[in-house]
Amino acid sequence: KKTKTPPSPPGLPLIGNLHQLGRHTHRSLCSLSKRYGPLMLLRLGRSPVLIVSSADLAQDILKTHDRAFASRPLTKLSDRLLYNNRDVASAPYGEYWRQMKSVCVIHLLSNKMVRSFQNVREEEITLMMENIRKSSSLQNVSHHLETLTNNVICRVALGRKYGGKTDFKKLTDRLSEMLGTFSVGSFIPWLAWIDWIRGWDSQLEKLAKELDAFFEKVLKDHEDSSIDRDRTDVIDALLAVRRNKSAGFEIDRVSIKAITLDVFVGGSDTSFTLLEWAMTELLRHPKSLNKLQEEVRTICKGKSSVSEDDLEDMPYLKAVIKEALRLHPPFPMMAPHYSTEDVKLRDYHIPAGTQVLVNAWAIGREVATWGLDAEEFKPERHLDSAVDFRGHNFELLPFGAGRRLCPAVSFAVVLNEVVLANSVHGFDWKLPVESMEDKTDVVESTGFSVRREFPLYAIASPPTCLT
Numbered sequence: 465k466k467t468k469t470p471p472s473p474p475g476l477p478l479i480g481n482l483h484q485l486g487r488h489t490h491r492s493l494c495s496l497s498k499r500y501g502p503l504m505l506l507r508l509g510r511s512p513v514l515i516v517s518s519a520d521l522a523q524d525i526l527k528t529h530d531r532a533f534a535s536r537p538l539t540k541l542s543d544r545l546l547y548n549n550r551d552v553a554s555a556p557y558g559e560y561w562r563q564m565k566s567v568c569v570i571h572l573l574s575n576k577m578v579r580s581f582q583n584v585r586e587e588e589i590t591l592m593m594e595n596i597r598k599s600s601s602l603q604n605v606s607h608h609l610e611t612l613t614n615n616v617i618c619r620v621a622l623g624r625k626y627g628g629k630t631d632f633k634k635l636t637d638r639l640s641e642m643l644g645t646f647s648v649g650s651f652i653p654w655l656a657w658i659d660w661i662r663g664w665d666s667q668l669e670k671l672a673k674e675l676d677a678f679f680e681k682v683l684k685d686h687e688d689s690s691i692d693r694d695r696t697d698v699i700d701a702l703l704a705v706r707r708n709k710s711a712g713f714e715i716d717r718v719s720i721k722a723i724t725l726d727v728f729v730g731g732s733d734t735s736f737t738l739l740e741w742a743m744t745e746l747l748r749h750p751k752s753l754n755k756l757q758e759e760v761r762t763i764c765k766g767k768s769s770v771s772e773d774d775l776e777d778m779p780y781l782k783a784v785i786k787e788a789l790r791l792h793p794p795f796p797m798m799a800p801h802y803s804t805e806d807v808k809l810r811d812y813h814i815p816a817g818t819q820v821l822v823n824a825w826a827i828g829r830e831v832a833t834w835g836l837d838a839e840e841f842k843p844e845r846h847l848d849s850a851v852d853f854r855g856h857n858f859e860l861l862p863f864g865a866g867r868r869l870c871p872a873v874s875f876a877v878v879l880n881e882v883v884l885a886n887s888v889h890g891f892d893w894k895l896p897v898e899s900m901e902d903k904t905d906v907v908e909s910t911g912f913s914v915r916r917e918f919p920l921y922a923i924a925s926p927p928t929c930l931t
């Protein structure tokens with residue numbers, strides 16, 4: 465019986481639609497969807513890939529048929545770098561994933577754990593503010609924010625910092641870069657030799673070995689109880705779960721290393737990217753920046769910094785974060801989903817074994833939902849709106865939704881809010897004149913998480929109206 469499949473842009477022999485992905489996949493796919501509709505079926509090499517670009521179809525995938533689409537495609541990259549997919553993010557849907565995700569939600573990223581890292585956040589923010597004060601007035605804002613998020617994630621996950629020029633920082637930079645590449649062989653198996661010739665295979669092997677050696681060493685240090693640490697980090701928490709058998713199942717060393725690596729992959733680039741875009745938009749919209757400053761400085765009148773308890777009374781700050789996440793979701797295409805059973809989606813037949821990419825970036829800019837000014841940065845649109853990013857509203861999906869929802873929403877939100885609030889509380893900011901005129905200043909990078917291509921520079925000066 466003939467089955468109906470979603471519309472497909474014409475592709476080329478062998479490579480299918482691979483050549484249409486472009487430098488910025490979320491943008492290329494958004495353009496294609498304007499022509500072929502919000503549900504398209506592409507062929508990337510030999511893999512069928514469903515592209516979803518509207519809120520109601522995202523709801524069909526992530527809510528109505530959530531279980532059927534809750535797996536992940538297996539790739540050589542995740543297989544080698546993420547311990548044969550023994551982490552949470554790349555694990556196929558099933559019992560192992562369920563167990564590890566529950567460990568993340570209950571033991572690593574619970575509200576209690578998030579609160580326990582308050583000191584880490586405060587100390588690193590104080591350090592960043594001092595560094596800004598000490599530097600000249602023109603600041604490399606991107607560098608300050610990247611250092612801060614990297615320090616926080618290192619301390620939370622590993623118990624100490626590995627910043628600046630350390631080997632681990634270089635290793636995680638290589639990891640981020642590698643995650644933005646893909647193996648030709650995964651899409652076109654008979655061209656797998658290209659990965660070998662271009663050195664991709666050997667780079668992958670080398671990186672996987674070096675990462676494992678690093679995590680093995682950190683794990684051994686944690687197991688050695690003679691090394692004193694002042695607070696429980698992610699590895700300590702995982703070792704305690706294993707020791708006390710509190711999860712109700714076994715967690716071995718490989719799982720501990722894989723989950724810790726997830727915290728890096730999921731945690732550092734994303735928070736930094738969000739803060740970088742939020743500051744970019746505020747600097748390009750001085751009225752919004754002034755409004756935010758006024759809110760923060762009124763609530764924290766007479767204080768030298770913003771504490772996490774102050775954040776509750778800052779609706780405009782929350783609206784700024786939401787707006788930055790709407791226009792610049794750090795993972796614009798979320799993470800790929802994969803169907804494990806046949807699904808009837810609207811009138812279409814989607815067979816098991818189909819990859820699904822939800823274009824959160826395109827959904828955040830849909831005119832039908834967000835209006836004719838969808839492309840504009842306007843935090844005010846969120847002030848009287850109940851739309852949130854915790855997975856219930858499919859028009860705003862920076863953290864995904866359904867079973868695969870990011871387990872670290874609370875962790876990420878408090879970090880981003882408190883950093884942004886302190887940055888605008890402690891300084892007045894403006895763009896250098898040449899950046900105001902330079903349109904290329906907001907070019908996006910390529911890769912899995914999409915940050916600015918060029919660092920953000922801005923002029924910081926002591927606050928004018930801090931009382």
Ligand code: HEM
Nearest residue numbers: 552553727730731734798799862863864865868870872876
């Ligand atoms: C602004 C910050 C962040 C953003 C925007 C973000 C976004 C996302 C997205 C889009 C997904 C995929 C959802 C899906 O497939 O439906 C995801 C998954 C995940 N994130 Fe985050 N994330 C952030 C911070 C973090 C942090 C700080 C951590 C760890 C401490 C983390 C850990 C994870 C993990 C483990 C998964 C995999 C969940 C699963 O597959 O079941 N994320 N995140």
